[in-house]
Amino acid sequence: MKAAYQKHLEAEQAAQQSRDAAQRSIKPHADDSEKQKERFRLIREVVSTCSPTIEKRPDSVSGRTSSKISHAIALGAQAFAAAPDPDIDNGFIVGFDFGTSSLKLAVRQPYRAGENLAVMPVPAELRSGGHAFLWQTAVWYDPADESFSLFPRPGLELLEGFKTGIIGGNGGRRARLDLQVTRSEAAIAFVAMQMAHFFGWYGEERPLREAGGDWFLSINIGIPVAAHDDVQAFRTFRHIVAAARELVASADHLTLSQVRLAHQQAGDALPAGWEIIPELTAAIAGYAADPTSQSGSHVLIDVGASTLDIVAFNLLRGERIAVISAGVELLGSASLVAACENDVQEAVFRSACDRQFHGVFGDACRRSRGSNGFSPVLRSRDVQLITTGGGCASELHAEFIDQKNTPPILGSLPIVRPEPPPSCTSADCDRSRLLLAFGLTRDVPELLELRLPSQVPDIPIHRAPEHFFPSAEVT
Structure with missing residues (x-):
């Protein structure tokens, strides 16, 4: 009996350590807050004041x-x-x-x-x-x-x-x-x-x-x-x-x-x-139009040339799609190049990407926003990660994405990179790059049904009574 009890205590201790690690993974240390804000400010100032070179442009056309x-x-x-x-x-x-x-x-x-x-x-x-x-x-x-x-x-x-x-x-x-x-x-x-x-x-x-x-x-x-x-x-x-x-x-x-x-x-x-x-409302609409898309909690990460867009949303069949939290920063693949050219270290840039993710995902994990579906401690199933955008191929962004799709954070479901229907083109190309354009062709009423973070009210939190005594009717 004593051995069984000891085993139970060890299991509880391990579970608590796992929960503590999960909470740390979605909430930056307070001591780092000001430093992280300064990194954001620096990168935003550097990138937004320049016009980054994206790729080689043609000198002429036929x-x-x-x-x-x-x-x-x-x-x-x-x-x-x-x-x-x-x-x-x-x-x-x-x-x-x-x-x-x-x-x-x-x-x-x-x-x-x-x-x-x-x-x-x-x-x-x-x-x-x-x-x-x-x-x-x-x-x-x-x-x-x-x-x-x-x-x-x-x-x-x-x-x-x-x-x-x-x-x-x-x-x-x-x-x-x-x-x-x-x-x-x-x-x-x-x-x-x-x-x-x-x-x-x-x-x-x-x-x-x-x-x-x-x-x-x-x-x-x-x-x-x-x-x-x-x-x-x-x-x-x-x-x-x-x-x-x-x-x-x-x-x-x-x-x-x-x-x-x-x-x-x-x-x-x-x-x-x-x-x-x-x-990303359009990207979500494009994803949801696929009959294989799953209900539940999702995080979509779009890495473009200039921006890193992150959104947490709930997808419920037959109901409105609610964007729980979202953020966009000048942390895309070309922004990385521009920042490094202006003496911003890659480690600083990567830290800013992490902070943006923690801000969006941490907000979704709050009890008043949707914690039961997102929190590593409270959710009943993993969060589906979706990726879009050509910037996902950058080494820094690819590593950043992979490290978020782990059990202490989002879980271990296979990452989904959705595509529009094959009927959109017969050409041999990466159709995932066309998802947003496809999503934007959805009917306007359908797109406007997707609510933005400011349109999603907080969930009222009711404190449970400390003691519960069943009545005769219950028993």
């Missing part, structure tokens, strides 16, 4: 490519000028994944069977990482006549990395010190020309065949999930989108003065048919 792009932009601009309003009866939905390194554009016809989903291909010279459907997020500017272009030509200057500064709250700074174009203005020109090009491409190619409508119902543009929950950041992106919409009709010859005027006159209301959607 005559065929330049003619094809220019022709599509002219057609799209003409079509939009003739019909700027959405088709609410039979329109298609555009998913506009505006990433720091690349743009992905998908289109879906809702409420139709057959070939109702397609992704826009990219000219070989302008592909990001050689991917057939990733268009480099870059725009070229002509200082002579102050015009913009989606492809390089002699005498034009490259503008890139502008979304990083916008996320960091520096959209009003110049994209390049030697040019007068701000980051927000570069983004406006890029979005306007890309939408005109898309409309021209869709009109000529009819990629949805018989299933596709003639005009758009909704253009869903993704922004970082935490930015959507931040009033000032959301307002900045909203002004960029509103200004870009006003310029689609003149995108075949877009000048800085036009962009600047449209930006100055942009109102707070989004135009009809243009929506701003939290990026």
